[in-house]
Amino acid sequence: MAVIKYSRQREAIKEYLSQTKEHPTADTIYMNIRESYPNISLGTVYRNLNLLVEMGEVLRINGMDGSDRYDGHTQQHYHFLCNKCHKILDLEMESIDHINDTANKDFPGKVEGHVTYFYGKCNECK
Amino acid sequence: MAVIKYSRQREAIKEYLSQTKEHPTADTIYMNIRESYPNISLGTVYRNLNLLVEMGEVLRINGMDGSDRYDGHTQQHYHFLCNKCHKILDLEMESIDHINDTANKDFPGKVEGHVTYFYGKCNECK
C-alpha cells in the first residue's frame, strides 16, 4: 500500500474519535459510524484504526481489559481506569517521564519509554 | 468451589513458573508441562493459572502483546519489553510508587495504584 487514498469511512472514524471524550472500542466506533454509514463493515473500522494508529493520528490503549480502546487526542496524556464502573478517564497531571531514568539506572539495555495507566475509584464511585 | 484440592498439574505449573526467569504465555507453559504430563489439557493450564493469580501465587502480566504472560516471582517488580527481540525482562529499580501521588493531585476520584512497563532495546539488541 504505497499511496493512501481518501475514504469517507476513515474520515468519519477520525471525526468521531476527535469529538468524543470517551475511549471507545472498535465495536463501539463501528456502532456509531453505522448511523451515518449503515453499510460500513467492522473490518473497515479495524483496518482504518490500524492505519490511523500507524500514522500517529489516533492512540491505541490496550491491556485495560479484553479489547483495545482508541483515543483521538494524540497529545501525550495518562489514563485512569475505574475499578468499579470501568470508565476510562483522562488524567491531567505533570510529566512522569523521569521514571525512564529511574528504570535506566542499573539496566544494561536502553529504556526508551514506558506505558502506564492508573486505577482506583472515579469521582462517582468513590 | 469452596475447598481447593491438591493437583499435581497445578503443582507442576507452580514449579515451572518458579524456576523459569522468562515470562511465558499459557501456551508455552502448556508445552512445557506436557513433557511431564502429556495428557494435561490447555483448559487445565488456564484454569489453574487463573486460580494461582487469584490466590496471589502467580502474577499475570497483560497488555504487552496479544497474550497474557505469567510470572512466578510475586514480589513487586517492573518489567521491560525489548522492541526488537520482544523478550520480557525483570527490572531491578527503586520504587516509583510516588507517581500515584502525582496522579492523585488534581484528580477528583481516588488513584489506588498503577500498571507500568518499560520498553526499549535490551542489552543484546541495542
Add this chain to the structure above:
DNA sequence: ACTGTATATAATAATAACTACTATTATTTT
C-alpha cells in the same frame, strides 16, 4: 469528462486466545 490503475470497501471466512461444559478421575472426608 473518459479511462486506467491502484487502493478501499463490504461481506465473509479464518484465526488466536481464552472460557464453558461434561463425563470421568483424583483427592479428601467420613
Add this chain to the structure above:
DNA sequence: AAAATAATAGTAGTTATTATTATATACAGT
C-alpha cells in the same frame, strides 16, 4: 473402604481481531 467433592481431559463455544476476495471508489493522466 465408601461417599462426597473438586479437578481433569477432551471438546465445544466465545470474543476480539485479521485475512480473503470480488466489487466499488479515488484520482492521475489524457
